[in-house]
Amino acid sequence: MSATAILELVAGAAIIGYVFSDFMFTTIGTNVYSFVSHRLARGLFALNRQLPDWSWKYHAVGPLCMGVVALWWVAGLWLGWTLVLHSFEPGVVRQDSEVPATFFGTLSHAGHMLSTLGGGISMANGIGPAILGVLAAVTGMVVLTLSVSFILSTTQTVVSGRSLLTYADAMREQEDDLSSNVLPQVASLVCAINSAPFALFYSHPDPRMRLPGGLARLYRRSSGETREAMDRILGRFMLIGEFDGLEDLERWAEHYDISKRAGGTA
Template identity: 30%
Template sequence: MALLSLLGAAIVAWTIVELGLTTLTAQGAGPLTARSMQWGWRLALAITGGEERRHRLLTLFGPLILAGAALIWFLGLWLGWWLVFLGSGDGILNAQTRVPADAQEMLYFTGYTLATLGLGDYQPTGALWQMLTTLCAANGLLALTLSVTYLVPVISAAVAKRQLAILIHGLGSTPDGILTRCAQCGSYARLGSILDTLSPDIVTLGQQHLAYPALHYFHSPQAAAALPLRLAALSEAIDSIAATVPADKQPDSLAMMRCQSAISSFLWSLQSGHIRLAEDEPPRPHSHVVAPPAPAHELKRIAAGQAGSVDRRLLLSLIESDGWHWRDINFRNDDDGAMERRSQTPAS
């Protein structure tokens, strides 16, 4: 019987470690929690099909995965404390008959003690089991408090994630659309101040993804609010500007480098747990707004020198891990199409 109590204590300790690593550190989740989230999301990607229906369904899995993590913690504590009390023999008695509780009754006792509902039908006997019952109730209260305080900032960060995506989308829905809008302004230089504004927000979101791994699984069904697509479009637009726009018309090179560095930081925060490096780089977009892109080797040289560099294989992996395809960054909305047609119309 003592072995059951020791096994239960080990499960309780492991669950507390999982809970603490996930909610009290800024370096991700506990091993079991992180794996369960990843498996849940991979299952979601596997069972959803059809583009429009797929994205609608994927929006449901972020909250479900977050709630599932909290459920795993509670079930781990429930199982562990049940085994602890199960090893007590006659340590838990029926309050009316004074008969020792059986396994099912101890499971019930453990559940309402963890849920901090107070003692009722069953009571511990002896100082040891009374102390352990108090510790079990305190453990349940702590787990509930940490779970709730963890859920709130994740939801807040998910809103900030959508907000940042929409702000970037305001520059243009595609890499070509961003260049189009800059061309309409008569100069690309104004983009520099916008990039300086966006860079800190991108870094912040990257660190929030690192602190709250469940944030990666909050999916947007609209491309305009999907941050992976928007970051890829922005990065590709910066590379195109660095490679094709004359130097005297470009935004401040430091602003472009800072933004690309922020995007790289975002990708780094996800690489350890959510995305893996793709084998090949995705194709480059072809802009019709400025001069045709330079050859690939020239583009890499100019972009690395003037606008920083982002590993485009990670950008591809980020997009695919969110349920999108690389071609989606080139989906042009009506506003961008109209602006592009105006930019190509000869002046009368």
């Protein structure tokens, strides 16, 4: 194996390892991790702040952030497996002539493996590349399966949060009993967002339906023992970091506001 092939093998394995770790911890992890996927989503979310305040951007920003993250996972694994398979040259050959595949031919083969559709017009040349093709297909199957559950958990967190905000806003002030009616739901929402932080990238044209701002609004309405309970609950919010009252919460909420007047970054 030449030095170039070794370099391709090491680089491909490193890319696969990092991207797959990013994918696994992001989709089925129950804590907040600072992988590339979250940084990409934050960056795209912040860019939307520069767009005009039309309603479509509030509807689109969440799916766009999720789409970019999915593209990163697929492209990263695709490139990684391409480099690994190409390092075994001729690890992939054309089915019709058994001529060694070019880099782009290997790219096509790796893509077919990841999609679990087979090798297309190419095939593995030897036991080693064949086993690697199986591993690539398994990786693709895992990504496809867990991506669905990840999207469902994220959107369910958004829906449950908006349900809480709708209920709280519908209550008349004199009947407002945050302690018995809302606090348990706030605690559930905080735990859900800790597990599915991408829910914060889903905005809404109506400011009352945006999760970060809604939590800050509920906090402002609380007082006495209810405020103390809210302090303890929000103190377990991993994404806020240092939490010492309303000012910290409002500053954090501004980071997830893509209106033109907002100045923070997600």
